[in-house]
Amino acid sequence: MGLRLGELVERLGGQLIGDPNIEVIGIAPLTDAGASHISFLSNSKFRTQAGQSQAAALIVSANDDPVVAQTYQGARIVVKNPYVHFARTAQYFESLTAVVPAPGIHASAVVDPSAQVDATAHIGPRVVVEAGAVIGPGAVIEAGCFIGRNAQVGEGTHFFANVTFQHGCVIGKRGVLHSGAVIGTDGFGFANEGGVYIKIPQVGRVVIGDDVDIGANTTVDRGALANTIIEDGVKLDNQIQIGHNCHIGAHTAMAGCVGVAGSAKIGKYCTFGGAAMVLGHLTIADHVHVSSGSMVSRSILEPGQYTGFYPLAKNSEWEKSAAIVRNLSAMREKIRTLEKTIKTITNQAEES
Structure with a gap:
């Protein structure tokens, strides 16, 4: 389906330099884009590639536009943040062809009579919804998901196939849980008596805010006594572990394989590179950025970029x-x- 550049700018903003009647059918990288694509330049290092691109139109910043315009022949949409504009453009293109699951409960799903499923929600094949659970308007629960007793799923939230959402857990509006995510497993809580581990019951919940995205095979443990909290707008990549009683501040983002031990409190607008680790019971301030592979072994109380790499050694030698x-x-x-x-x-x- 073609989309006029003029319509795109009217919907998403930006300054169009060129013919508003040019039609594009999708987004492509600078080097692959053809005469029916729109592309974008978010890194000034690639100005030369942008200038040589065959795309019908480019999304560029005001700083890059004068340089790109010297060699690029197509239309240009000048915006403040090309990468954000690209993301919104991609969302719009996706919406034009997206298949919206039909409301209703599949015949093979098992839904407890006491569960509340909004009439506009979609419950896919072989889904299990236990007693007292609440599924909000427009929610999509794909095949094979499990929703535990008294759990709550907010409006417009989407569970991809085979998500496990344990009893009592809560997620707000417009959330996304990818396949294999497990929310509300028991935290790793044991008391040691003479070398024998005694399990501590994990009776808290996981409470997740609005607009949270949780990747495939990521696990979030329920609290031991209080709740594990994931605030609004948090983005968790694939294969992340969040321990019991952690508190993750709003709009914090973590790349794949990050591990956060129990009772860590992480601030708002933080970022964690892949495989970064955070020890338990630490506090991390707002706007802290931890590099990939770093080990956070002490609380961080000031915003900034932090990096820590150190060779493995015997603990006594490492301390010295x-x-x-x-x-x-x-x-x-x-x-x-x-x-x-x-x-x-x-x-x-x-x-x-």
Whole structure:
């Protein structure tokens, strides 16, 4: 289905330079785009590629546009943030061809009579909805999902196939849970008695806000006594582990294989690169950005970028090395002072 550039700009904004009647059928990368595609430039390093692109139109920033315009022959949509505009454009194209599941409950689904399923919700094949669960308007629960007793799924939230959403858990509006996600498993809580582990019942819940996206095979443990909290707008990639009683602040994003141990409290607008680790019971401030593979072993109380890589060693050796590293700055200043003192004494000796 073709889309006029003029219509796209009317809907999503931006300044169109070129023919508003040009039609595009989809989005493609700079190097692959053809005469029926729109593409985008979000990194100035690729200005040359943009200038040579065969796309019918480009989404560019005001800073990049004058340079790109010197060689690029197509139409241009000038916006403040090309990457965000690209995302909204992609969403719109997807909406034009999206297949919306029909409301209703599939004949093979098992829904407890006491569950409340809104008439506009979609319940797919072999879904199980237990007693007291509430499924909101427009929710989509795909094949093979499990919704535990007294769980709540908000309006417009989408569970892809084979999501497990355990008893008492709550998710707000417009959430997305990808296949294999497990929400509300028991936290890793045990007391040790003479080398024998005694299980601690996990009686809290997982409470998830609005507009949260949780990736495939990601797990979020329920709280031991209080709840595990995932605030609005959080984005979790695939294969992430969130321990019991964690609190993840609004609009924080975590890349694949991040692990967060129990009772960690993470602020708002944070980012975590792939395979970053956070130890339990730590506090991380708002606007903290942790590099991939880093180990957060202490609380971070100031915003900023943090990176920590260190070779594996016996714990006693690692502690000694870490103590030395922490004192390197002070040691350097002492060495500089000693060098100045030695130089002064040497000069005085030579003069005498």
